[in-house]
Amino acid sequence: MGWIMHWLHRSENKINFYVLKEALSLSEMKKIKLLLLISGLFCTRLFAQPGAGDSYILLKPDRVFDGKEIHAGWWVLVKGKTIRAVDDSAKIFKPADAGVMVLKGTTLIPGMIEGHSHLFLHPYNETSWDDQVLTESRAERTARAVTHARATLMAGFTTVRDLGTEGAGYDDVGLKKTIEKGIVPGPRMLCATRAIVATGSYGPKVLVNETDNLKGGEEADGIDGITHAVRSQIGHGADVVKIYVDYRWGLNEAAEPTFTLEELKTAVEVAHSSGRIVAVHSGTTEGMRRAIMAGVNTIEHGDGGTPELFAMMKAKGIALCPTLAATEAISAYHGWKKGADADPAAVKQKHAIFTEALKAGVTICMGGDVGVFPHGDNAREMVLMAEYGMKPIDVLRSATSVNAEVFGLKLLGNIKPWYLADLVAVEGDPSVDIKAVKQVKMVMKDGIIYTN
Numbered sequence: 001m002g003w004i005m006h007w008l009h010r011s012e013n014k015i016n017f018y019v020l021k022e023a024l025s026l027s028e029m030k031k032i033k034l035l036l037l038i039s040g041l042f043c044t045r046l047f048a049q050p051g052a053g054d055s056y057i058l059l060k061p062d063r064v065f066d067g068k069e070i071h072a073g074w075w076v077l078v079k080g081k082t083i084r085a086v087d088d089s090a091k092i093f094k095p096a097d098a099g100v101m102v103l104k105g106t107t108l109i110p111g112m113i114e115g116h117s118h119l120f121l122h123p124y125n126e127t128s129w130d131d132q133v134l135t136e137s138r139a140e141r142t143a144r145a146v147t148h149a150r151a152t153l154m155a156g157f158t159t160v161r162d163l164g165t166e167g168a169g170y171d172d173v174g175l176k177k178t179i180e181k182g183i184v185p186g187p188r189m190l191c192a193t194r195a196i197v198a199t200g201s202y203g204p205k206v207l208v209n210e211t212d213n214l215k216g217g218e219e220a221d222g223i224d225g226i227t228h229a230v231r232s233q234i235g236h237g238a239d240v241v242k243i244y245v246d247y248r249w250g251l252n253e254a255a256e257p258t259f260t261l262e263e264l265k266t267a268v269e270v271a272h273s274s275g276r277i278v279a280v281h282s283g284t285t286e287g288m289r290r291a292i293m294a295g296v297n298t299i300e301h302g303d304g305g306t307p308e309l310f311a312m313m314k315a316k317g318i319a320l321c322p323t324l325a326a327t328e329a330i331s332a333y334h335g336w337k338k339g340a341d342a343d344p345a346a347v348k349q350k351h352a353i354f355t356e357a358l359k360a361g362v363t364i365c366m367g368g369d370v371g372v373f374p375h376g377d378n379a380r381e382m383v384l385m386a387e388y389g390m391k392p393i394d395v396l397r398s399a400t401s402v403n404a405e406v407f408g409l410k411l412l413g414n415i416k417p418w419y420l421a422d423l424v425a426v427e428g429d430p431s432v433d434i435k436a437v438k439q440v441k442m443v444m445k446d447g448i449i450y451t452n
Contacts, residue, residue, distance in 0.1 A: 054080055056098035057447075060089070061108040061425055067401035067414035070393070070431045076108055078421045081447045086415050103425045106441055109396065110413050111158025111422030113403035114187070114378050115321050115367025116279075116300055119145040119152070119160065119175065120168045123373055125333045130204040133167035133216050141168050145175055149186030151376030153450060156424035156440040159188040161367065161407055163242045163279055163300065164195035166216040173237035185450060188422075190407060192242035192279065193233045194218040196226065196267070198258035201249040217244060226263050230270045240407075241271040243296075245280045246287030246304075257287045264294035277408065279321070285309065292318060298365060298406060303346075305353040310360035319363040319406045322354050324384040326369030354388045364390065365406055366399035379437045392434040399437075421447040 057078045064074035064086060075092050077085040085093050120141050121132060132141070145168075152160060165172045176189040197217035206213050220229035230241055245264060250256035259267075264280075271278045277297035282288045285304035292299075292312045298319045305320070313320065327350045328338065336344050343351070357364060368381030385395045404413025411420045427439035443450045 056084070056095045058092075058094060058098045058100050059103060059108055059423065059425075060100065061103040061106045063107045063429065064415060065107055065109040065396055065400075065431065066416065067110050067404075068397065070107070070429070076415060076423065078423070078444070078447055081421055083415060083417055083419050083421050083423075085417055101442075103442065106425040106427055107429050107431075107436065108415070108423055108425050109156075109430070109437075110400040110404075110415050111424055111443070111445060112156050112378070112399045112437070113366070113407070113409070113413060114152065114157045114160040114370060115298075115365040115399075115403050115407070116323055116369050117152070117160040117162050117367070117375070117378070118164060118166060118369070118371030119148045119162050119189075119375065120165045120171065121371035122148070122375070123371075124330070129166070129216075133204050133214060138168060138171065141165075142171055142175065145171070146178075146184050146186070148371075148375035149175065149179060149184065151374075152370075152378060153185055153187050153445065154440070154443060155376045155378050156426065156437065156443055157187055157378050158422040158424070158443070158445045159190070159403075159409065159412060161190040161192075161240060161279070161403075163192045163240070164217065165193065166195075167214050169194060170236045176237075187445070188412075190239040191237060192240050193236055193238045195242040195244065195281075196220050196229045196233070197244045197247065198249075201247045201258045202244060223263060223266050226259065226267045227270050230267050231274075234271070234274050234276060239276065241267065241276050241278045243267055243278065243280045245282050245291045246284040247281070255284050255287075257284060257290060259290070261290045261293055264290055264296070268294045268296055277406075292316060300367070300369075302353055302357070303349055305356060307356055307360065310357050310362050313357075313362050314360050317363070319365050319402075320357050321365040321367040322350065322357070322385075323367060323369040323381070324350050324354065324388060325381040326372040328384065329373040351388055354385075354390075358389060363402060363406060364394075364398050365403050366395065367403075382434055382437055386434040393431045395434050396430055396437075421445075 059076045063070055063072045073089050075089045122144055162172050170193045172191040176191055178184055179186040195217040197219055199219040199221050202215055202217050218229050220226045245259055246255050246257045248255050268278050279298045279300055280291045280296045281300050282291055283301050283303040288299060288304050288309050298321050300321045301323050302320045327346050331344045331347055366381060370378050382395050382399055386392050401413040412422055421444055423444040425442040426436050427441055428436035430436035
């Protein structure tokens with residue numbers, strides 16, 4: 001019904017779905033769906049109409065999480081693409097002609113923001129990373145990305161920070177534009193395009209040395225080289241610059257730093273001068289140290305974190321995106337059975353660094369490295385954040401207002417008047433039980449409602 005609802009909500013179609021739904025039985029709604037299919041409207045007008053409607057919609061959940069706090073008995077009024085009012089049900093403005101959507105038993109939260117995704121990857125237990133990069137056609141990878149985008153949106157994540165296509169060039173920018181045009185459903189996207197790696201450090205690697213094989217990132221070296229890579233990726237549509245400051249290229253494939261401090265400082269200066277933030281992959285202590293000293297904005301993974309480094313991150317306002325779910329997923333692919341087996345070293349290390357980061361007061365972003373595990377299961381990271389010791393209300397903040405602030409999304413992540421109408425209704429109260437974020441009942445993006 002989601003696509004029908006999308007079409008019906010368009011102002012050009014002169015129908016308010018929720019008024020219609022109140023008046024019609026389920027069987028009648030099925031007849032309408034069939035009629036639309038037969039007439040061809042379903043196919044030709046599904047996402048083609050520009051903008052949302054001009055009618056008011058009054059959303060009546062049991063409670064509202066506004067990005068900061070829970071408010072029992074609050075409702076939200078939406079018009080077009082924006083939130084117009086949020087207040088106690090006894091006080092909120094109620095236009096006489098507003099469509100009403102009763103969301104009994106739910107909490108209305110801001111559209112969640114995925115901080116670390118790879119829409120052009122799928123789980124490694126299906127196909128290895130090397131084989132995805134080297135053997136899957138660009139057409140296949142794009143087709144998969146389209147389905148991943150829809151699954152992400154329907155899971156309540158209306159925005160993603162997609163940190164690299166891993167060999168698919170600038171196709172993330174193309175997908176972003178396709179979503180913006182309404183051709184396919186999906187979240188808002190912050191794109192990192194190809195990401196930047198040091199020459200020789202990244203994969204896939206092959207034993208035939210004469211082969212100039214495809215790489216998962218753009219190689220760069222030296223001050224001039226990394227300057228060119230940053231500017232080139234920005235020119236091709238990058239919203240955020242992603243750099244691998246270390247990788248498994250040391251002796252015996254040990255993780256070691258890649259770029260020098262001076263190279264990283266240059267990359268950060270160039271990116272910041274264009275208004276972009278810098279996210280870095282880091283799993284080593286020295287890689288993290290260099291990234292912190294260079295003034296990056298977010299550190300992804302952070303497995304080499306120490307109390308000293310987290311204190312530096314806190315002082316400099318650098319956020320951590322811990323990607324707990326990816327670590328647990330990879331461990332499971334290697335045979336670990338959570339709850340039955342002892343935690344492997346990688347999982348123990350994640351517990352340790354997450355605890356230390358919380359103690360230090362480091363800003364924690366919500367981002368699971370989804371793509372390593374299935375798209376649409378983004379909230380797995382949120383459940384683990386609570387399991388690892390974060391309060392559920394703080395997990396909610398991380399996935400909404402905190403990510404919005406760190407990523408510079410000024411009209412997202414909060415439920416406030418004149419913010420964009422990206423809203424999600426979940427069953428229950430996620431501030432009490434974070435697992436409630438997996439029970440998505442309604443997704444609204446730009447004032448348009450999608451359902452399964």
